[in-house]
Amino acid sequence: MNPALPYNETMEIFISEIPEEGLHRNGVLAATIFGLSPEDSIQPAGDITYNATIYHFDGVVTFEGSLTGKFQLQCNTCLEYLDYEANFSKWSSDLELDEDQQSFDLAEIIREDFLLDLPSYPRCDELVPGKLCPKAHYVVKIQKPLEEEAKSEESDNAWGTLDQLKD
Numbered sequence: 663m664n665p666a667l668p669y670n671e672t673m674e675i676f677i678s679e680i681p682e683e684g685l686h687r688n689g690v691l692a693a694t695i696f697g698l699s700p701e702d703s704i705q706p707a708g709d710i711t712y713n714a715t716i717y718h719f720d721g722v723v724t725f726e727g728s729l730t731g732k733f734q735l736q737c738n739t740c741l742e743y744l745d746y747e748a749n750f751s752k753w754s755s756d757l758e759l760d761e762d763q764q765s766f767d768l769a770e771i772i773r774e775d776f777l778l779d780l781p782s783y784p785r786c787d788e789l790v791p792g793k794l795c796p797k798a799h800y801v802v803k804i805q806k807p808l809e810e811e812a813k814s815e816e817s818d819n820a821w822g823t824l825d826q827l828k829d
């Protein structure tokens with residue numbers, strides 16, 4: 663551990679610290695809060711910034727603000743990693759406290775919300791405008807005259823094609 667690092671990996675906040683008008687916290691968290699393996703489909707590519715206002719009412723802590731961070735996400739289809747800049751400008755979340763819970767870790771809340779809100783099945787052609795995924799099967803639809811379409815409907819549908827392939 664390098665003691666010169668300007669950030670922590672945990673950020674304990676006590677419920678008793680939260681005033682009625684809300685507690686404001688902003689700053690930077692190290693990518694290491696994610697603790698993901700190098701094989702994971704999500705790879706943090708830099709620090710996380712957060713801007714949070716924290717409220718507590720009746721056993722529920724709510725968070726409002728924004729989260730940003732750079733990631734490398736693995737395309738679900740071709741397995742290539744792509745740059746992805748997460749910018750959750752309207753972040754909100756809540757935490758239901760256990761009966762005797764005195765504190766919580768803000769870093770853990772932020773970590774979980776990133777993992778929840780990042781695209782769960784990213785595709786490179788969806789994340790990068792104009793890109794075609796090299797492993798995706800694109801269906802090209804060709805417009806046919808209506809009459810012809812009706813005649814060839816049987817052999818044209820996907821199941822028909824599959825049956826032919828099986829033979």
Ligand SMILES: [Zn+2]
Pocket residue numbers: 737738739740741742785786787794795796797
């Ligand atoms: Zn791809």
